[in-house]
Each structure stands twice: as structure tokens, then as C-alpha cells.
Amino acid sequence: MKLHLKIKRFNPEKDKKPWWGEYDIEVEPGDRVLDALHEVKWNIDGTLALRRSCAHGVCGSDAMRINGRNRLACKCLVKDEIKNGQITIEPILGMRVIKDMIVDMEPFFAHYRSIMPFLVNDTPLPANGRERLQSPVDRERFDDSTKCILCACCTTSCPSFWARGEYIGPAAIVQAHRFIFDSRDQAAQERLEILSDVDGVWRCRTAFNCTDACPRDIKVTKTIGEVKEALRTGVIQ
Amino acid sequence: MAHYHQFDALVVGAGGAGLMAALYASKSVKTAVISKLYPTRSHTGAAQGGISAALGNVEKDKWEWHAYDTIKGGDFLCDQDSVDILCKDAIDAVIDLEHMGLPFDRTPEGKISQRRFGGHTNNETKQAVQRACHAADRTGHMILQTLYQNCIKNKVQFFDEFQMVDIIIENNKCNGIVALELSTGEIHVFHSKATMLATGGFGKMWKITSNAHSLTGDAPAIMLRRNLPLEDMEFYQFHPTGVYRMGILLSEAARGEGAVFLNDKGERFMERYMPTLKDLAPRDICSRCIYQEVQAGRGINGKDYVYLDFRPEHINKWFAADGNPKRVDAHYLETRLPDIIEFARVYLGVDPITEPVPIQPTAHYAMGGIPTNNDAQVLADERGSLVEGLYAAGEVACVSVHGANRLGTNSLVDLVVFGKRGGIAMADYAKGASLRPINKDAVYKDAEGDLAAIRNSAGTERPAAIRKELQTMMDEKVGVYRTGQGLREALSVIKGLQARFRNLKIDDRGVKWNTDLTEAWELGCLLDLAEVTAAAALWREESRGGHYREDFPNRDDSKFLQHSFAWMSNDIQIKTKPVRITRHQPVERKY
Ligand SMILES: Cc1cc2nc3c(=O)[nH]c(=O)nc-3n(C[C@H](O)[C@H](O)[C@H](O)COP(=O)(O)OP(=O)(O)OC[C@H]3O[C@@H](n4cnc5c(N)ncnc54)[C@H](O)[C@@H]3O)c2cc1C
Ligand code: SF4
Ligand code: SF4
Numbered sequence: 089m090k091l092h093l094k095i096k097r098f099n100p101e102k103d104k105k106p107w108w109g110e111y112d113i114e115v116e117p118g119d120r121v122l123d124a125l126h127e128v129k130w131n132i133d134g135t136l137a138l139r140r141s142c143a144h145g146v147c148g149s150d151a152m153r154i155n156g157r158n159r160l161a162c163k164c165l166v167k168d169e170i171k172n173g174q175i176t177i178e179p180i181l182g183m184r185v186i187k188d189m190i191v192d193m194e195p196f197f198a199h200y201r202s203i204m205p206f207l208v209n210d211t212p213l214p215a216n217g218r219e220r221l222q223s224p225v226d227r228e229r230f231d232d233s234t235k236c237i238l239c240a241c242c243t244t245s246c247p248s249f250w251a252r253g254e255y256i257g258p259a260a261i262v263q264a265h266r267f268i269f270d271s272r273d274q275a276a277q278e279r280l281e282i283l284s285d286v287d288g289v290w291r292c293r294t295a296f297n298c299t300d301a302c303p304r305d306i307k308v309t310k311t312i313g314e315v316k317e318a319l320r321t322g323v324i325q
Numbered sequence: 326m327a328h329y330h331q332f333d334a335l336v337v338g339a340g341g342a343g344l345m346a347a348l349y350a351s352k353s354v355k356t357a358v359i360s361k362l363y364p365t366r367s368h369t370g371a372a373q374g375g376i377s378a379a380l381g382n383v384e385k386d387k388w389e390w391h392a393y394d395t396i397k398g399g400d401f402l403c404d405q406d407s408v409d410i411l412c413k414d415a416i417d418a419v420i421d422l423e424h425m426g427l428p429f430d431r432t433p434e435g436k437i438s439q440r441r442f443g444g445h446t447n448n449e450t451k452q453a454v455q456r457a458c459h460a461a462d463r464t465g466h467m468i469l470q471t472l473y474q475n476c477i478k479n480k481v482q483f484f485d486e487f488q489m490v491d492i493i494i495e496n497n498k499c500n501g502i503v504a505l506e507l508s509t510g511e512i513h514v515f516h517s518k519a520t521m522l523a524t525g526g527f528g529k530m531w532k533i534t535s536n537a538h539s540l541t542g543d544a545p546a547i548m549l550r551r552n553l554p555l556e557d558m559e560f561y562q563f564h565p566t567g568v569y570r571m572g573i574l575l576s577e578a579a580r581g582e583g584a585v586f587l588n589d590k591g592e593r594f595m596e597r598y599m600p601t602l603k604d605l606a607p608r609d610i611c612s613r614c615i616y617q618e619v620q621a622g623r624g625i626n627g628k629d630y631v632y633l634d635f636r637p638e639h640i641n642k643w644f645a646a647d648g649n650p651k652r653v654d655a656h657y658l659e660t661r662l663p664d665i666i667e668f669a670r671v672y673l674g675v676d677p678i679t680e681p682v683p684i685q686p687t688a689h690y691a692m693g694g695i696p697t698n699n700d701a702q703v704l705a706d707e708r709g710s711l712v713e714g715l716y717a718a719g720e721v722a723c724v725s726v727h728g729a730n731r732l733g734t735n736s737l738v739d740l741v742v743f744g745k746r747g748g749i750a751m752a753d754y755a756k757g758a759s760l761r762p763i764n765k766d767a768v769y770k771d772a773e774g775d776l777a778a779i780r781n782s783a784g785t786e787r788p789a790a791i792r793k794e795l796q797t798m799m800d801e802k803v804g805v806y807r808t809g810q811g812l813r814e815a816l817s818v819i820k821g822l823q824a825r826f827r828n829l830k831i832d833d834r835g836v837k838w839n840t841d842l843t844e845a846w847e848l849g850c851l852l853d854l855a856e857v858t859a860a861a862a863l864w865r866e867e868s869r870g871g872h873y874r875e876d877f878p879n880r881d882d883s884k885f886l887q888h889s890f891a892w893m894s895n896d897i898q899i900k901t902k903p904v905r906i907t908r909h910q911p912v913e914r915k916y
């Protein structure tokens with residue numbers, strides 16, 4: 089089928105301001121949007137810049153705005169996105185654009201690193217040399233937040249983040265949740281303190297954009313709500 | 326001018342192998358990790374089904390059984406002392422990962438949960454054993470996350486989105502690497518005492534593949550150019566269950582949970598080929614059986630694919646037929662296999678809970694690669710000479726623990742076991758060594774010159790067109806089935822593509838994030854690796870594990886119980902190295 093791709097292009101090395109690149113290509117309905125972008129890059133204009141690796145929604149490289157919504161280009165199909173023969177592609181919002189779809193991810197990863205994203209447990213290891221035990225119920229408690237692939241779809245769809253880039257953002261809160269609610273971890277209080285900062289969880293206005301954007305179907309807003317609840321009550325359950 | 330850095334230990338690649346090595350090296354020496362992707366985007370994150378270790382959490386198991394299964398799965402080409410290390414150390418490695426925080430699924434008693442996987446058996450009853458430790462069907466994602474988290478905790482230094490373009494080797498001693506900083510286009514020289522290559526696989530030689538776009542074999546291709554050998558390149562694994570036409574993997578965990586293959590007649594055809602293990606026979610065998618069904622006209626609608634069936638009521642029917650008391654329902658499958666169920670829904674529009682899923686074999690895993698010893702030290706030749714200061718681990722390396730065909734779940738074991746051994750060995754070496762002098766300007770100019778030649782190339786050939794031709798040809802001629810005739814044709818096509826590669830059309834002359842340039846450079850790597858793969862496959866006139874020659878359909882231990890070592894000079898040169906056999910003499914492989 090025919091597809092008209094409208095891509096927001098910007099290369100600060102030579103462009104004064106962003107411009108729209110328009111491309112007419114031939115695709116299969118079941119192609120990924122990523123395949124369509126590759127069709128442009130590989131056969132029409134090799135200067136188009138984007139990140140990608142796995143091509144099936146598990147590495148988190150190719151978050152972009154597809155028809156105005158944050159999506160992974162490799163996880164949506166042309167037939168589902170095409171409207172009036174067209175798909176519009178822009179970089180994710182709220183980040184410095186380096187080239188076309190490639191934005192500066194450093195502040196995003198800095199927020200991630202700030203919440204102590206690692207298990208803390210200083211009690212002695214089991215004397216038999218085996219695993220620490222954890223019940224299936226305790227394991228299930230934080231299952232949803234373990235799915236996060238750090239793609240930034242959520243954070244860059246959040247109005248609070250657009251308003252203030254220092255806001256730690258939903259992705260970092262999801263990552264904190266993954267440890268706060270892990271029965272094996274002992275640093276929940278420290279993480280909660282970090283998240284109670286002015287740029288922590290309280291900036292979240294429960295707008296649900298993040299939940300809609302998450303390609304891993306993590307209930308992001310619910311996750312944030314549980315962290316807020318833990319802060320309010322001092323109880324982690 | 327180039328940027329210049331010095332480290333004791335340098336790790337190239339931030340997948341499971343690289344991160345494990347970095348974690349252990351950084352405990353005692355100054356360590357850095359260089360990766361062309363953000364670490365969490367490495368393809369280890371795509372691994373689904375599990376990581377095996379004879380924990381015996383659910384039923385009786387022994388690491389010796391795991392070792393024998395691995396050797397038999399590898400069609401007796403594995404070095405058996407290395408396999409012993411793999412399977413013995415797997416137990417501690419998995420426990421280590423749990424202690425680091427990895428959220429494994431749990432048994433009712435709270436232990437690490439385990440499930441069945443292809444080729445893993447109880448050696449007494451010959452039946453499938455539950456050995457694969459798992460976290461849903463995103464075990465690799467959890468390993469990658471956990472290792473990265475622990476690197477952050479231990480303050481390992483990272484150079485993210487830096488692409489290695491050369492390795493500094495002089496007189497069989499490695500002194501570091503040269504990398505391109507993607508965001509600036511600037512060249513960095515990394516000078517080090519010990520360097521590890523952990524750049525993963527190179528499945529992008531083929532069209533239908535489970536591998537990421539980034540898996541282009543940069544490190545092994547550079548090794549060839551540096552006149553160093555690659556081992557067992559003819560052995561590449563085609564996984565039986567790729568999503569039809571796309572190659573996205575549907576983990577063997579599906580069959581571990583009870584799924585079966587069906588042909589156009591609705592027949593569970595694996596019963597016919599492998600009466601004991603059936604659908605859980607090793608991958609090389611299942612892939613060939615699928616092709617035989619297709620050849621016999623029993624592909625679905627006569628086409629080139631079959632079904633993977635994991636509708637719960639069907640699984641229960643097969644369980645009953647096999648005398649297995651276990652039963653499953655939709656909820657169970659959705660919690661055990663959420664991601665692969667979603668892949669089928671998203672990419673095929675097929676719901677596996679109610680419909681069978683169209684699948685075909687997909688290029689998946691490199692058994693061969695950069696030859697190493699048991700401490701991940703790189704070998705300079707078939708006699709065992711070392712490249713001092715150079716290490717390799719993970720899919721890029723060939724220890725060889727996988728022989729002619731890797732068993733499912735054994736790659737993740739390989740990453741953590743040999744990644745750790747390599748990390749420790751690097752640190753030990755770096756503590757007693759000093760930096761050898763290098764000529765910074767010369768290595769910088771070499772690398773810059775190579776890249777400039779591509780960037781400024783004013784020819785007529787689009788890299789994408791060459792890549793597509795390579796991939797299509799490799800699917801046809803260097804796939805599951807091979808013939809001498811087809812391989813000779815493959816070599817001549819590759820020569821032609823290499824010639825066209827010297828006449829590239831490059832649109833992007835910029836410096837920052839020039840992926841037109843890096844993709845073209847990567848294509849050069851794939852072309853060289855394809856040549857070595859086809860040449861080694863032509864040389865090996867027998868069928869063993871993942872390498873099947875229609876003109877030589879039998880295994881020939883008298884001639885080919887040998888590893889191949891291939892060099893790329895003007896032509897490919899091949900030498901051999903005997904397989905190390907300890908306890909298990911080769912026997913015919915039956916399941
Ligand atoms: C879909 C899928 C499912 C799988 N499931 C399983 C499973 O269930 N169990 C199992 O045991 N195995 C599985 N495997 C195999 C296993 O996942 C891989 O073999 C393994 O993860 C490879 O890990 P690695 O550390 O060697 O490399 P990778 O994880 O691929 O990492 C490679 C790293 O090298 C870097 N790199 C590459 N080139 C350069 C360069 N030029 N410069 C700088 N950096 C570079 C990349 O950025 C990346 O960080 C699966 C594989 C696939 C594709
Ligand atoms: S729910 Fe909170 S974090 Fe999510 S988009 Fe809304 S404000 Fe942002
Ligand atoms: S929570 Fe979802 S959207 Fe946000 S970074 Fe993680 S995977 Fe991406």
C-alpha cells in the first residue's frame with residue numbers, strides 16, 4: 089500500500105530550524121512504522137537519523153511521537169497508525185534534539201540513576217549458599233514495574249515534565265517502585281526520601297498520559313499512586 | 326585530534342557478558358565499559374526463556390547431566406573440560422544473580438522456579454527435566470537490568486553510544502581500542518592493559534533473524550582484518566520458532582510449557598522424527614524437521630511455514646497423551662509467557678490462546694566466534710598461542726561450550742560464567758602489567774582514514790541494497806540446508822558484493838550521529854563474516870549439529886571431529902584444532 093510519511097527533521101549541524109520532510113513510499117500493511125522509516129532512510133534519504141536496535145519492542149531505543157502519541161516505532165504497525173494515507177513522526181518532547189529523532193537521553197538516565205536503582209540488602213546471605221527465599225505473592229507485588237525498558241515514552245508524554253524538566257518523571261518512579269516493593273530490599277526509606285523532594289512524586293498531577301504511552305503496558309499512574317501512598321502513610325504494602 | 330583515555334581494564338559491549346566482566350574487573354582495577362548502545366538496549370534484554378542451572382529446585386538434577394546434555398546437544402564438538410566449568414559454575418552464577426536482586430519467578434516454597442527446555446534431560450529417565458530458571462519470558466531483560474543496576478551501584482564507568490572501530494594490536498599484544506563517539510563524530514583512543522570484546526552475535530548476515538539491527542559482528546570482523554582467526558564459523562543456529570516472515574523469536578519456553586508443532590494436516594509431526602523428546606528435541610533437529618515437512622508439501626497451505634500450537638486445551642490434550650499429569654489454562658500461559666503471546670498478537674494479529682501461530686526457522690545464534698581458552702583469553706592460533714591482554718566472552722566468543730549446536734538457555738549461562746571468569750582474569754593480569762606504549766597519532770589516523778573513506782565515498786551503490794542482497798542470498802544458500810554447489814555460489818556472490826561495497830553511495834557527509842556512515846561500516850563487517858562463514862561451511866564436508874550438508878548428510882568423526890580456525894588473507898585459510906574430549910566419547914545423537 090501507499091504511505092505518505094511526514095517526518096520532523098532537524099539537524100543543528102546545518103538547519104536553522106526544524107522542517108517537515110515528506111516522503112511517499114510503498115509498504116505492506118503489516119509493516120512496522122520502523123520498517124517504513126528504514127524504507128526512507130535506506131532508499132530515499134540516508135541522512136535521516138534515528139535510534140533502533142531490537143525491532144520488536146524490547147530494547148527501548150525508538151520512542152518517538154507517532155501521530156502525536158508516544159510510541160515505539162517498532163511496536164506499531166502501519167495499518168493501525170495510517171490515517172488518510174499518512175503518518176506523522178516527531179521526536180519525543182521535552183528533550184534536546186541532537187538530530188532528527190535522536191534526543192539527548194542523558195538527563196533521563198541521570199534521573200534514573202538518582203533513585204538508587206539497585207537492590208540494597210546488607211543482611212548476611214543464606215548460610216547454605218543458596219538463594220534468598222521470596223514467596224510468589226511477594227514476587228508478584230512488584231512484577232509490573234520490572235517490565236520497564238527505560239524507553240522514556242512515559243516521561244516525555246507527561247505535562248508536568250514538559251512544564252519542568254527537573255521533575256524526576258514517571259520512569260524513574262517506576263524504577264524506584266520496583267525496589268521499594270521488593271521484599272528483599274532494605275533501602276525503601278532512602279528512596280522515598282529522594283522521591284519526596286520538590287521535583288519528586290508530588291509533581292505528578294495524575295494525568296494518565298504516561299500510562300497510555302507505556303509500550304510495556306505498565307500501569308504507570310497506579311504505580312506512582314502506590315509510591316505516593318507509601319509516602320503519605322509511611323507503610324509499604 | 327583524538328581524545329585519549331587510559332584504563333586498566335576495558336570492556337567493549339554492555340550485554341550480559343560485558344557487564345558481568347566489568348562488574349568483576351571493577352572490584353579491583355580501574356575499569357570502563359564502551360558500548361554502541363545504551364547498556365539496557367543490548368540484545369541480552371531480548372532473551373526470553375531462561376538460564377539453566379542444575380539447582381534441583383523442582384526435581385532431581387545434577388550438573389553432570391547438564392554437562393552431558395550440552396555435549397550431546399552440541400553433537401560432540403564441545404570442548405568437554407569447558408562444558409564442565411559452564412555447568413558446574415552455572416549453579417553459583419544463578420545464585421549470584423539472585424543475590425544481586427534478579428527477580429526470578431518462585432516456587433511455592435520461595436525458591437527459584439525452573440521449567441523444561443529443549444535438550445535438557447534427566448539422564449536416567451531420558452525425559453525432559455525442569456532446569457531453566459526464569460523470570461516470566463523476559464529472563465534476559467532481568468539479567469541485563471540486574472547487571473546494569475549493580476554496575477551503577479559499583480560505580481563502573483560507562484562510555485555509552487561509543488562504537489569501537491578498531492582494536493590496537495601489535496605483535497600479538499592488545500593495547501586497547503579506537504572508538505567513534507556517535508553524538509559528536511569524534512574519535513577516542515582507549516589505551517588499556519587488558520581489553521575484553523563482548524559485542525554479541527552477528528545474525529544480521531541473514532534476512533529472517535531474531536537478532537537486533539545492531540548485531541553486525543564488528544569485533545570479529547576487526548579481528549579478521551588484524552589477521553587473527555575465528556573458530557567454528559560454519560556453525561550458526563537456526564531457531565525453529567521465528568514469527569513467520571519477520572523472524573522475531575517465540576521462545577522455546579513455549580514448548581517447555583507444552584506447546585507443539587503442527588503441520589498442515591494437524592499432525593504433531595515431531596512424534597514421528599524424535600519419539601522420546603518430541604517437540605523438545607534440540608533446535609537444529611526441529612528446524613530440519615520443519616523444512617522436511619515443508620518439502621513434503623505439509624507446510625501450512627503448502628507454504629513454507631508450520632504452526633506452533635499453544636492453545637491451552639490442546640496443550641492439555643498432548644500432556645494427557647504423554648502421560649504428564651500437568652494441566653494449564655489461559656491465565657497460566659499469560660503469566661508464564663506474556664511477552665511472546667503479545668508478540669504474536671501485535672506482529673501477526675494472531676491470538677495464541679485461541680489460534681495456532683505461524684512460525685518458520687530464524688537465524689538466531691553464533692556458536693562460532695573469537696577463539697578463547699577457559700579464562701576468556703583470546704587465542705592467536707589453533708595451537709593455543711595467546712593474544713596478550715585480549716579477552717572475549719559471550720556470544721562473540723567461542724570457548725567452545727556450545728559445539729555444533731547450542732542448547733536453549735546455555736547462552737545466558739555462558740555470559741555470566743565466562744564473563745565473570747574473564748573479568749577476574751583481566752583484573753589479575755592488569756594488576757601485574759604496565760601499559761605498553763602505543764602510537765596514538767597513528768592509530769587515530771588509521772581509524773579516521775577508514776571512516777573518511779566511507780563518509781566521502783561518491784559511488785553509486787546504496788549500502789541497504791547490498792545488505793539486502795547479502796541477507797537474501799545467505800537465507801537461501803547458507804541456511805539450514807547447505808550444498809557444496811550452493812556454498813561456492815555464495816562465495817562468488819559475496820566477492821561481487823564486496824567489490825560493489827568499494828563503490829558506495831553515502832548521503833550523509835555530516836559528523837554527528839552519522840548512522841549512514843556507521844551502517845555502511847557495519848555492512849563491511851557483515852560481508853567479511855559472511856565470506857568466512859560460507860568458506861568454513863564449504864570446507865566442512867560432513868553434517869553435524871547446526872551445519873547440515875545435503876551432499877554429506879552424515880557426521881564424519883574420522884575427519885571432522887575438529888574445530889575450524891579461519892583466517893582472512895587474500896583468500897580464506899582454514900586450519901583445525903582437535904576437540905577436547907574427557908568423559909564422553911561421541912555416539913550417535915538420538916532423542
Ligand atoms: C530473541 C532472543 C531470545 C533469546 N533467548 C535466550 C534464552 O532464553 N536463553 C539463553 O540462554 N539465550 C537466549 N538467547 C541468546 C542470548 O540472549 C544471547 O546470545 C546473549 O544475550 C548475547 O549476549 P552478549 O553479552 O554476548 O551480547 P549482547 O547482549 O548482544 O550485547 C552486545 C553489546 O555489544 C555492544 N557492541 C556491539 N558492537 C559494538 C561496537 N562496535 N562498539 C561498541 N559496542 C558494541 C552492544 O552495544 C551491546 O552492548 C536469545 C537470543 C535472542 C535473539
Ligand atoms: S500521571 Fe503523573 S507522571 Fe503520569 S503523565 Fe500524569 S502527571 Fe505525568
Ligand atoms: S514505564 Fe513504560 S514508558 Fe516508562 S520508561 Fe518504562 S517502559 Fe517506557
Ligand code: FES
Pocket residue numbers: 139140141142143144145146147148149150160161162163
Ligand atoms: S527497536 Fe528496540 S524497542 Fe524498538
